[in-house]
Amino acid sequence: QQPVQSPQAVILREGEDAVINCSSSKALYSVHWYRQKHGEAPVFLMILLKGGEQKGHDKISASFNEKKQQSSLYLTASQLSYSGTYFCGTEDGANNLFFGTGTRLTVIP
Amino acid sequence: DAGITQSPRHKVTETGTPVTLRCHQTENHRYMYWYRQDPGHGLRLIHYSYGVKDTDKGEVSDGYSVSRSKTEDFLLTLESATSSQTSVYFCAISVRGQETQYFGPGTRLLVL
Numbered sequence: 637q638q639p640v641q642s643p644q645a646v647i648l649r650e651g652e653d654a655v656i657n658c659s660s661s662k663a664l665y666s667v668h669w670y671r672q673k674h675g676e677a678p679v680f681l682m683i684l685l686k687g688g689e690q691k692g693h694d695k696i697s698a699s700f701n702e703k704k705q706q707s708s709l710y711l712t713a714s715q716l717s718y719s720g721t722y723f724c725g726t727e728d729g730a731n732n733l734f735f736g737t738g739t740r741l742t743v744i745p
Numbered sequence: 746d747a748g749i750t751q752s753p754r755h756k757v758t759e760t761g762t763p764v765t766l767r768c769h770q771t772e773n774h775r776y777m778y779w780y781r782q783d784p785g786h787g788l789r790l791i792h793y794s795y796g797v798k799d800t801d802k803g804e805v806s807d808g809y810s811v812s813r814s815k816t817e818d819f820l821l822t823l824e825s826a827t828s829s830q831t832s833v834y835f836c837a838i839s840v841r842g843q844e845t846q847y848f849g850p851g852t853r854l855l856v857l
Contacts, residue, residue: 637804638787668845677835677848678788723787725846732803733846735780735788 637662639726641736648714648743656709656739658724667700667707668725668733671718678723681709711741719743748772749849751836757855764823766852768836770816776839777819778846779803779811781832788835794819826856 639660648654658667666685670678684700684707695712707726711718721740725733748771758764768777778793780803790803792811800811808830812820823830836849 677850680845680847683845725788732790732793733778734790734804737785737787 637726637728637734639724639734639736641722641724641739643739644737645740646742648711648718648741650716650743650745651713654711654714654741656711656722656724656741657706658708658726658736659704659706660726660734662705662726662728664700664702664705664707664726665729666727667698668727669698669707669709670723670725670735671720672723672738673720681722714741714743716743716745749836749838749847751834751849751852753852754850755853757857758826759857760827761825764826764854764856766821766834766836766854768819768821768849770819770838772838773816774838774840775816776841776846777813778837778839779809779819779821780835780837781805781830782835782851783832791821791834826854828856830854831856 639658642657668683669681672678686702698709700707721738723735723738725735750769752767779791780788782788789805791809794800794813810822834852837846839846
């Protein structure tokens with residue numbers, strides 16, 4: 637039930653945009669996005685519930701298409717602080733989150 | 746800060762020995778989770794708890810047991826550690842199931 641993330645890794649220059657995708661073969665109740673810096677715990681970014689709503693957090697936003705069982709995370713005008721590994725977590729309606737294998741994002745000056 | 750601590754933060758042990766990891770929270774949240782994180786696998790759920798003495802298995806529960814005798818503490822036990830259990834273990838909490846999970850700082854376990 638592990639969702640698939642793409643790309644696996646991406647390198648950006650400061651100010652560039654990126655999109656990280658998350659797709660599942662199972663019906664989704666919600667999608668959670670986290671960012672993890674090296675050697676630290678994952679930090680919650682946002683949660684998207686059924687309804688296709690898009691959420692935003694500073695210059696990071698996300699969308700959720702429940703019919704396609706997909707979510708995308710949009711990073712706009714990237715900053716050095718955006719570097720890290722991004723995980724999506726998909727919730728199956730039974731209190732379980734299944735995490736993707738992560739997308740490593742590196743922002744360079 | 747969700748008030749989550751994990752102990753120990755680092756541990757080295759030998760194959761065959763029992764190991765217990767502790768997760769402690771100060772917020773009285775009902776749901777607590779144990780994950781392991783390995784390169785190429787992301788975070789995988791080991792066990793979770795939805796209240797005192799109420800626990801259930803996750804996707805990688807073999808070789809692990811848990812206990813929750815108080816709301817604030819969730820213990821993960823490796824009955825007989827194996828090298829395949831070398832990993833980083835994260836505890837997480839949520840106010841209610843199916844909602845945002847907040848992670849503790851993690852425990853790095855090396856089984857020799």
